[in-house]
């Protein structure tokens with residue numbers, strides 16, 4: 001058994017979590033000071049967004065040195081200290097690995113811009129002539145040209161500040177010889193460098209990585225076959241050298257990612273998973289229409305989500321997990337798309353579903369997405385999901401002692417904004433709901449990461465959502481009805497109810513009547529057994 005089998009993750013966006021030195025930006029010291037909070041809530045693992053040297057044009061996903069921490073967060077020794085403090089509390093910590101691109105200011109990229117051949121010439125995806133772009137190649141989002149002596153255009157992996165590291169092409173289509181194969185020297189050097197970077201941080205004491213845009217490595221790669229091969233090699237190397245290390249991909253297609261040797265893959269806001277059907281409206285910046293499943297309107301539809309999940313689950317049964325996050329730094333938060341009741345029910349789902357759950361900092365108290373904030377560090381529409389953590393009612397919500405005008409981002413201006421201190425005191429808060437659910441998840445293995453999962457009732461616009469979880473002879477059924485009307489389900493005999501929120505269910509004419517905006521978990525003996 002690996003630690004991820006029992007992991008419940010908390011995602012820390014370091015800029016906004018806790019500032020320990022009053023400069024208005026979160027740091028390693030701040031994270032350490034809140035480890036007890038994270039642990040007392042029930043989490044036993046954390047993921048920290050990139051904390052490496054960077055000009056921060058994309059919040060640190062634009063690295064200039066993979067082996068250095070960003071000064072604003074602290075020194076490498078501070079980070080080592082953080083690892084120790086995490087481990088003292090029997091927790092684990094994963095860092096963010098960004099393998100697909102660097103900053104355009106990375107010394108490797110600057111060197112690759114030179115017209116003279118050198119050891120970085122082939123480290124990025126360059127064409128052979130400045131007039132030849134990298135158009136119509138899958139995995140390439142743009143290109144840079146006219147910025148160097150080198151006569152060529154360089155492919156971009158995400159934004160213009162993020163030139164693509166070269167991992168080769170799955171299918172070579174150019175006649176001029178600039179597209180390389182994954183076996184060529186440049187791609188090989190990058191593969192070896194990733195192993196070195198991962199080893200460096202694992203040696204220092206981290207427990208693994210969340211891997212950014214893991215599916216983006218090889219360009220023009222049908223079915224991502226070559227990318228899977230590269231990850232199989234890197235993960236194979238890492239898992240052999242560090243058997244305890246965990247790698248989790250930001251890929252969004254577990255049926256591919258897990259074949260590449262990842263311990264787990266995330267469901268994402270993009271890709272085929274229909275993750276967004278759970279907690280976000282069709283247009284993710286629309287806060288009103290309530291088209292998602294966990295809306296009281298009761299118009300949501302999880303049939304596509306279920307079909308995709310079941311497909312992924314077949315792969316996961318062979319090894320590996322599927323992770324469902326409450327949110328992350330790239331999408332609007334659940335609130336205000338969801339109200340307090342809806343968020344609590346979403347947490348019933350997250351904490352009773354298979355795979356390792358991830359909770360984005362602040363979601364455990366129902367922090368809001370703040371609309372129309374000016375973009376900071378390349379956040380654009382994502383900025384509103386990155387505001388400072390709301391710890392209490394003191395200055396800057398207890399996030400920082402610094403001047404309010406110097407904060408990384410302003411705190412939520414709403415006087416009624418939620419905060420940790422108040423929610424801890426309120427037994428019915430979102431926070432205490434999450435805490436109780438985590439406790440149950442730990443108590444009953446069948447509700448945990450590795451318990452089997454079977455959907456029992458899911459059809460178009462159909463409520464409630466019902467699924468069975470089982471492990472080692474024990475089974476439970478989870479029934480969630482986010483909508484405002486009373487609904488029915490037919491489950492035969494259910495056993496003792498071990499958790500309930502919202503109204504109490506009733507049995508009438510052999511059917512279970514599930515009250516509006518309610519959920520319960522019961523011991524279960526499947527009808528068929």
Ligand code: NOJ
Nearest residue numbers: 058061158212213329330
């Ligand atoms: C995914 C990250 O989550 C996002 O924040 C980042 O901008 C892109 N990858 C590029 O690294």
